[in-house]
Amino acid sequence: MSSTSSIYEQLVATELHKWQQAMRKRPSFWNKTTKKVQKKINNIIPEKVHLAITKAIKEITRGVLFGSGFTTRKPRKINSLEETEAKIKERINFYSSSAAVEGAATGFGGFLLSLADFPLWLTLKMKMLFEIASRYGYDTKDYKERIYILYIFQLTFSSQQHRNMIFENMESWDLIKEQLPDDLNTFDWRTFQLEYRDYIDLAKLLQLIPGVGAIAGALVNHMLTNKLGKTAMNAYRMRDNRFKKVKLLTGNPTLSLPDK
Template structure:
């Protein structure tokens, strides 16, 4: 078990290095182009998209009565993480199949992929949190999932900012009520949309939509799962609460 803890710490250190590295030239250029495009869009459109994503995420996070994996405090860290990886694999394959199906259907089904894929990703985060022993009925734990989501689907510059919050999560006071009012939904939707636009745009194109949708959903889900694992690992180490 001690060997596994060393392995976990090494993997976590590599991940932290990636989250904290400064933005590269291409990253800054891409972010600059996206900002200019966003500045050209009408304010009413930004408000409409922000409200739509806010309502979708809130519905998934506060209204769903999901069956979560059963907590078992007796599980070793290695066994616990094996179960987490199995869940990530299952959601990754499910998201890939869903992306292929909607991608094959052209524009209309491609647009339907957005809420379906969002639900898959959020459900996976709930399962991972539960397997790591978090109380997913707790508002702060659900908010933690939103920060993991943002960390995954954002520019390197935003990653640098968000990882600082996640590293200090135990002492972080978000001051956000149960209904998640006050959360910065506009930044949330801009980060998410800017990050996945290029990956998902080709999904709407006939013929190539199915393979693109399958691959994009596969990669994005795997990336989110890996980030969630390391975020919860970081908290367990800081709490000195690693399972035996």
Template sequence: MENYEKRARLELSNWQAKMIKRPSLFNNLTKGMQNRVNQLIPERVHQAMTTAIKNLLRATLIGSEYTTQKPVSLNLTLEEREKQVQSRLIFYRKAAAWEGAGTGAGGLLLGLADFPLLLSLKMKFLFEVAALYGYNVRDYRERLYILHLFQLAFASDKGRREIYQKIYHWQSTVQKFPPDLPLQSIDWRQLQQEYRDYIDLVKLLQLLPGIGAVVGAYGNYRLLDTLGETAINGYRLRYFNK
């Protein structure tokens, strides 16, 4: 167990360094190119993505669809918990890849359907991970933490540093959210735009005939991989800061 925790600390430290790294010139140039590509995407595609993000993420905070997970026993070691987390990550990566391949092979209409389906898979995964680390997702503060992890995974270079600081200082961050109206404290516009910008290019290529299935499978797999890394290290941060 001690060796495992040493390795986990090292991985966490490397991840933290990535979170606070300043944007490079290449990143800034890439962002500019992405903005130009986004202008080529039909407005109805943008609108469908924005609506799906807003509605599903709001539902995670106020609904009960994902809050049935019970926290796992506090007696488990970090290694035991993370073996289960890795198992669920493998499952969700495969599910996302199959879903992306299926919708990517179906052209524009099925390609658009992929967006809310993938978003739902991501949120289900995050709720399961929270429970495996022993947190009660019925607590609205834990659902807010899940939302911040989601935002961190797909944030821009500039936004990532800001969100990471909120997660790092979670105890003080969560006190700023009014328990009766937590939704008012979320910058939905920033969250929607940054997530959309992060995946727009992949989703655009997924709509193209011939390569849509391949792009959809690989793209969805990698997106779940990114989310998994963020979730694991986000909860390691709380584990080691207790």
């Protein structure tokens, strides 16, 4: 192993350690207060509305996950981690910029076009996750890898309390994936849509305001797509055997690298 690779992997180990600490962080007072307010708002919304939204999000997400455009990408051959992640960062920038253009266009079009933002933006985000998974060497034809993609999505767009639960499952992924049912219908779509809606609602409301909708749509889409990409990178790093020996609880993170 070259000294350059060793240095890069040590930097990744440090970054991964900080990210893992953030994912484990307990909800703050503000997080808890915000979640309570959102819960009260959700309780006011009629049940039939929740059912309709849950069904819509479920079908759109399932369509994106299992659409023909998402079934042909093969796992990429990984050379060095540094080279792989340089390509991934380029693709994250590409998808973030594309999402910004899409957000600006739908925001500029007013309320009706803003409604189209959800499926268009979701498709861009999922395509990015599929490509990231492939570049890390994972086969997205595998149903369980698609569940992991949904976990990454939830980890990014959830309250801190729900994020803690999702992250705990992802840390034990080798065990969790063996217990997954074969039917995706058993996935908790209601929680998925509630957490996603609660996370992005306030930011996306600005997109509906005439005059500033295009700017808000571009900024929000770019920022959150970029955040999703970075979350995905750390989520896949966490599964890399090279980083499973990172000391997570005390002291500075260290990485035990194999001799080559």
